[in-house]
């Protein structure tokens with residue numbers, strides 16, 4: 783047991799489960815964009831590992847870009863104020879765009895991102911999220927491809943952090959409550 787593993791109360795999805803689901807999503811996306819080269823926009827920081835694995839499971843040509851936003855800071859609840867920390871570089875006007883996010887919790891981040899991307903006038907916009915917490919939504923945001931629906935628990939690993947830590951865990955686990963509740 784390493785130090786980070788001791789902070790996890792349960793493993794939700796192990797490496798094998800994550801990769802299996804990503805292969806299915808990759809196949810679905812490859813079949814849906816046969817005559818297009820979509821721009822896949824990973825949302826930093828949390829989406830960096832998911833995007834890296836997802837693009838390697840896609841068999842059509844894609845372009846990759848990143849948008850960095852932040853709303854959680856060092857807390858386990860959204861501040862509700864989304865800030866753009868790094869903009870996209872590719873001109874996405876008239877392009878098919880797929881936004882790739884690690885998690886939809888309140889939905890406030892993804893709602894903001896979708897609005898922001900539409901302002902750049904892409905010809906289409908779809909969203910692919912690895913995890914969704916339907917019971918935590920505070921807005922009726924919709925998305926197109928989803929890895930797993932989960933309960934309203936704070937999860938870490940596979941890109942997801944608490945106060946910037948645990949992103950490098952290869953699995954997705956529930957963080958022990960005593961580590962962030964007082």
Ligand SMILES: O=P(O)(O)OC[C@H]1O[C@H](OP(=O)(O)OP(=O)(O)O)[C@H](O)[C@@H]1O
Pocket residue numbers: 825826827828829851852853854855860883884885886887888889890891892943
């Ligand atoms: O649905 P929401 O309640 O808005 O939460 C989801 C967002 O929060 C996290 O990002 P965060 O702001 O923590 O930045 P990070 O990706 O750099 O960790 C996560 O990566 C999503 O982008």
Ligand code: HPA
Pocket residue numbers: 854885887935936937938942943944
């Ligand atoms: O459950 C979560 N874990 C890590 N980051 C998050 N950002 C929103 N929800 C979460």
Ligand SMILES: [Mg+2]
Pocket residue numbers: 828854855942943944
């Ligand atoms: Mg975070």
